[in-house]
Amino acid sequence: MSQKFKRQPVKMVPAPSYGILPERDVTSRPVLETRNLGIDFGGLRAVEDFNLVIGKTEIAGLIGPNGAGKTTVFNLLTKVYQPTMGTVLINGRDTAGMTTVQANKLGIARTFQNIRLFGNMSVEDNVRIGLHNQIGYSTASGILRLPSFWKGERDQHERALELLSIFDMQDLSNHQAGSLPYGAQRRLEIVRALATNPSLLLLDEPAAGMNPHETEELMENIAKIRDKFKIAILLIEHDMNLVMGICEGICVLNYGRIIAKGTAEEIQNNPVVIEAYLGKQKEG
Amino acid sequence: MMKYKKPSRNFITYAGVILVFLLCELALSGAVPFFKMTRSLKGQLVPICVYIVMAVSLNLTVGISGELSLGHAGFMSVGAFSGILVSQYLLFAFPDANLEVLRLILALVAGGLFAGIAGVLIGIPVLRLRGDYLAIVTLAFGEIIRNLINCIYFSVDGRDLNFAFLNPNLPGKLLINGPMGATGIKKLATFEVGFLLVMFTLIVVLNLINSRSGRAIMAIRDNRIAAESVGINVTKYRMLAFVISAALAGMAGALYGLNFSQIQAVKFKFDTSILVLVFVVLGGIGNIRGSVIAATVLTVLPEMLRQFGDYRMLIYAIVLILVMLASNNPMIKSMLSSIIDVFKRNPDKEGKDA
Amino acid sequence: MIQFLSYLLNGISLGSVYAIIALGYSMVYGIAKMLNFAHGDVIMIGAYISFCAIQYWNLPPAIAIVLAILVCTVLGIVIERLAYKPLRQATSLSVLITAIGVSWLLQNIALLIWGANPKSYQSLVGFGSLTLFDGQLHITSETFITIAANIVIMIALTLFTGKTKMGKAMRAVSEDKGAAELMGINVNATISMTFAIGSGLAAIAGVLLCSAYPVLMPTTGSMPGIKAFTAAVFGGIGSIPGALIGGILLGLIEIMGKAYVSTELGDALVFAVLIIVLLVKPTGLLGKKIHEKV
Numbered sequence: 006m007s008q009k010f011k012r013q014p015v016k017m018v019p020a021p022s023y024g025i026l027p028e029r030d031v032t033s034r035p036v037l038e039t040r041n042l043g044i045d046f047g048g049l050r051a052v053e054d055f056n057l058v059i060g061k062t063e064i065a066g067l068i069g070p071n072g073a074g075k076t077t078v079f080n081l082l083t084k085v086y087q088p089t090m091g092t093v094l095i096n097g098r099d100t101a102g103m104t105t106v107q108a109n110k111l112g113i114a115r116t117f118q119n120i121r122l123f124g125n126m127s128v129e130d131n132v133r134i135g136l137h138n139q140i141g142y143s144t145a146s147g148i149l150r151l152p153s154f155w156k157g158e159r160d161q162h163e164r165a166l167e168l169l170s171i172f173d174m175q176d177l178s179n180h181q182a183g184s185l186p187y188g189a190q191r192r193l194e195i196v197r198a199l200a201t202n203p204s205l206l207l208l209d210e211p212a213a214g215m216n217p218h219e220t221e222e223l224m225e226n227i228a229k230i231r232d233k234f235k236i237a238i239l240l241i242e243h244d245m246n247l248v249m250g251i252c253e254g255i256c257v258l259n260y261g262r263i264i265a266k267g268t269a270e271e272i273q274n275n276p277v278v279i280e281a282y283l284g285k286q287k288e289g
Numbered sequence: 290m291m292k293y294k295k296p297s298r299n300f301i302t303y304a305g306v307i308l309v310f311l312l313c314e315l316a317l318s319g320a321v322p323f324f325k326m327t328r329s330l331k332g333q334l335v336p337i338c339v340y341i342v343m344a345v346s347l348n349l350t351v352g353i354s355g356e357l358s359l360g361h362a363g364f365m366s367v368g369a370f371s372g373i374l375v376s377q378y379l380l381f382a383f384p385d386a387n388l389e390v391l392r393l394i395l396a397l398v399a400g401g402l403f404a405g406i407a408g409v410l411i412g413i414p415v416l417r418l419r420g421d422y423l424a425i426v427t428l429a430f431g432e433i434i435r436n437l438i439n440c441i442y443f444s445v446d447g448r449d450l451n452f453a454f455l456n457p458n459l460p461g462k463l464l465i466n467g468p469m470g471a472t473g474i475k476k477l478a479t480f481e482v483g484f485l486l487v488m489f490t491l492i493v494v495l496n497l498i499n500s501r502s503g504r505a506i507m508a509i510r511d512n513r514i515a516a517e518s519v520g521i522n523v524t525k526y527r528m529l530a531f532v533i534s535a536a537l538a539g540m541a542g543a544l545y546g547l548n549f550s551q552i553q554a555v556k557f558k559f560d561t562s563i564l565v566l567v568f569v570v571l572g573g574i575g576n577i578r579g580s581v582i583a584a585t586v587l588t589v590l591p592e593m594l595r596q597f598g599d600y601r602m603l604i605y606a607i608v609l610i611l612v613m614l615a616s617n618n619p620m621i622k623s624m625l626s627s628i629i630d631v632f633k634r635n636p637d638k639e640g641k642d643a
Numbered sequence: 644m645i646q647f648l649s650y651l652l653n654g655i656s657l658g659s660v661y662a663i664i665a666l667g668y669s670m671v672y673g674i675a676k677m678l679n680f681a682h683g684d685v686i687m688i689g690a691y692i693s694f695c696a697i698q699y700w701n702l703p704p705a706i707a708i709v710l711a712i713l714v715c716t717v718l719g720i721v722i723e724r725l726a727y728k729p730l731r732q733a734t735s736l737s738v739l740i741t742a743i744g745v746s747w748l749l750q751n752i753a754l755l756i757w758g759a760n761p762k763s764y765q766s767l768v769g770f771g772s773l774t775l776f777d778g779q780l781h782i783t784s785e786t787f788i789t790i791a792a793n794i795v796i797m798i799a800l801t802l803f804t805g806k807t808k809m810g811k812a813m814r815a816v817s818e819d820k821g822a823a824e825l826m827g828i829n830v831n832a833t834i835s836m837t838f839a840i841g842s843g844l845a846a847i848a849g850v851l852l853c854s855a856y857p858v859l860m861p862t863t864g865s866m867p868g869i870k871a872f873t874a875a876v877f878g879g880i881g882s883i884p885g886a887l888i889g890g891i892l893l894g895l896i897e898i899m900g901k902a903y904v905s906t907e908l909g910d911a912l913v914f915a916v917l918i919i920v921l922l923v924k925p926t927g928l929l930g931k932k933i934h935e936k937v
Binding site: 430437566567571599607618 | 747755910
């Protein structure tokens with residue numbers, strides 16, 4: 006059922022926590038590769054011919070006008086929707102027929118455009134739920150309070166605080182997640198996703214609802230996360246300062262198709278992109 | 290910002306249950322003058338324990354896992370009849386052995402086991418559905434179980450256990466007799482065993498809630514898609530909660546069945562499921578201590594209202610409606626929360642607002 | 644063969660009663676998104692009112708039926724105003740428990756007024772029976788009238804929700820309460836109207852049910868209520884043709900199951916079929932598919 010995702014230690018990068026988590030290979034093959042990915046919703050083709058390769062520690066941006074199909078791409082990558090065409094490879098493995106849970110275990114984690122926290126639970130418990138498959142013990146030892154329960158709980162607690170400290174949120178650990186301010190909720194979602202030890206992190210509009218100062222901070226933190234965890238990040242964002250500022254590669258989506266790919270500079274000067282955003286001509 | 294309240298003050302729940310148990314024992318012993326128990330209340334002691342276990346276990350499904358189940362009495366009846374069957378079979382197959390304690394333990398285990406199996410079998414189809422549809426299917430299963438038990442015949446002949454479906458002509462003594470139910474049951478249930486079962490249930494449910502699996506269950510309840518996105522196996526944990534809940538209800542059923550000399554499947558009708566659901570809702574969805582209190586008070590209440598004669602169930606219904614209206618009234622709600630806040634500021638009184 | 648025909652007619656007739664009750668459930672669910680567990684008990688009240696009208700007040704059957712409908716309609720509106728309206732913003736579970744409370748209340752009021760002993764209900768629509776095939780097949784007038792009433796009600800309701808202003812308002816409110824209110828629809832009046840129609844139908848169902856199965860007790864309504872609710876879910880809750888199909892199928896399964904499989908297992912079969920249908924089509928036979936947006 007749940008095959009534990011084992012990573013081969015090729016080139017060691019120190020994991021942020023001593024001994025709790027496996028160390029990670031950051032060389033070899035790309036973390037994400039999609040081939041002709043697409044989906045139909047009852048005749049309506051929402052996404053088609055989506056080809057994208059993301060390297061091990063790349064920060065990539067997915068942009069496009071409203072309704073272009075960006076979130077649909079995320080849902081395809083995380084297997085919330087099963088694609089009707091094409092394939093998704095995560096760390097070189099085909100995800101055909103997999104569930105969201107299996108995709109997550111392969112190393113893909115995400116945040117949501119409309120925040121989906123466990124609002125009634127504490128900040129720490131939200132992160133602990135993200136650690137579910139990382140630091141575990143059996144249900145029986147939980148009910149019987151066996152030593153493995155106490156060890157697991159302690160490890161989860163320490164690791165959760167450690168992860169929260171990325172955003173300086175460790176002091177909020179006992180607060181109710183739903184009562185946090187908007188920006189903090191978005192950050193907590195990122196922490197929760199990171200807790201699942203992903204190799205690819207998908208961020209769906211991480212800066213939405215943040216003020217310019219917070220956005221600036223977020224940009225630094227995204228870069229920091231990539232450097233510290235050695236993971237790839239793909240983000241959807243409408244804030245062009247953020248996208249152009251930190252994304253090494255950008256992919257522009259319009260009407261479910263990729264209309265341009267390249268660096269920030271290339272995208273900014275691409276006439277097709279400008280047309281898609283400003284609508285100089287009628288789109289086919 | 291609201292400070293999150295850690296749900297770890299479980300010791301208050303345990304201490305309260307133990308305290309009430311000791312007080313009851315004291316009253317039962319009759320050692321203290323003016324502190325005695327009426328006969329009708331004495332008869333309610335085991336049912337109170339049974340309903341506490343029922344309410345706490347249903348709260349695991351409804352409150353913690355977030356699935357509205359209207360068929361909890363079905364699991365209770367599976368537990369009751371399998372418990373009775375085991376106990377009565379041992380009684381007749383080994384008439385010379387003095388096995389009272391062993392029989393009771395085996396009956397409870399059998400009740401839990403068979404109800405748990407029923408939970409798995411029912412859970413597989415039920416947990417594919419959501420919301421009101423899930424509720425109606427659990428209701429349907431509860432009724433199906435009751436109907437099936439009405440068609441089952443078991444008899445003991447020497448040491449042979451005979452089973453038949455829709456056919457009462459079995460050799461030996463009939464233990465379970467279709468629509469007539471089980472008769473001639475040797476009563477085994479005692480208040481002390483009931484108390485132990487309550488404690489067992491509380492330990493299982495509270496420890497489960499405050500563990501990794503419990504958090505996974507609540508995560509699925511709060512946001513299924515987010516839970517999946519962080520790699521939580523939704524089917525596994527919904528099933529886990531459902532089956533544990535069913536098994537506990539089965540144990541409660543076994544205790545209940547062994548508290549009477551005869552019992553029919555009609556006892557476990559849809560109304561019983563609803564009654565337990567009322568305990569859960571009035572005690573507070575997801576609030577285990579509340580379930581214990583509500584089950585106790587609402588089982589005793591009809592006895593207390595006995596002086597009102599025919600009007601007592603009417604009063605009960607009106608009280609139920611008024612409580613629901615009051616607890617959902619925004620004015621009363623804000624009043625209540627401000628009262629709770631006052632209590633919270635005073636550390637001595639903390640935790641008394643159960 | 645003739646035996647089968649007789650079961651078939653009985654099944655359709657019982658199914659018609661279920662369909663009429665299911666309509667009430669379905670309409671209320673569609674508009675208020677609540678499981679009105681007290682609906683079955685409104686049936687019982689309707690039956691008792693018509694029983695009293697005939698037995699104690701010596702009124703003609705037609706007046707008795709109208710009286711039952713009137714009382715139940717008012718009862719439905721009163722229940723909605725007093726018990727459910729204050730809970731519009733509450734969780735569906737709170738509303739469900741309140742509905743259960745109302746159900747217990749109605750049963751106990753009936754118990755206090757009319758006592759626990761079953762009353763033998765005198766058919767209000769009994770005009771003899773039709774005998775066919777040399778006396779092998781008896782079709783009672785109750786069977787005919789129940790089926791006819793069902794057809795008339797279905798047609799009338801379909802026209803009502805499709806053509807009239809009030810009916811369209813109902814559909815709008817069940818689709819989106821907030822938007823309907825912005826469009827100037829009086830939501831409260833619309834919901835009251837729905838309860839009124841549902842409860843009026845329950846009274847008719849009560850009269851028909853007790854005319855065919857003449858035992859009247861305070862708990863008479865609860866089992867048919869649950870089965871009709873099952874029928875509503877079966878057909879796809881919120882849909883008028885769904886209630887019709889669900890009700891008739893349920894009645895047929897129940898009668899056929901009792902006749903050909905086993906009397907004890909009739910109800911179990913009904914519920915088993917419901918479960919199978921919901922597993923294949925999770926929102927019922929004619930229900931709409933719901934998508935969750937991520």
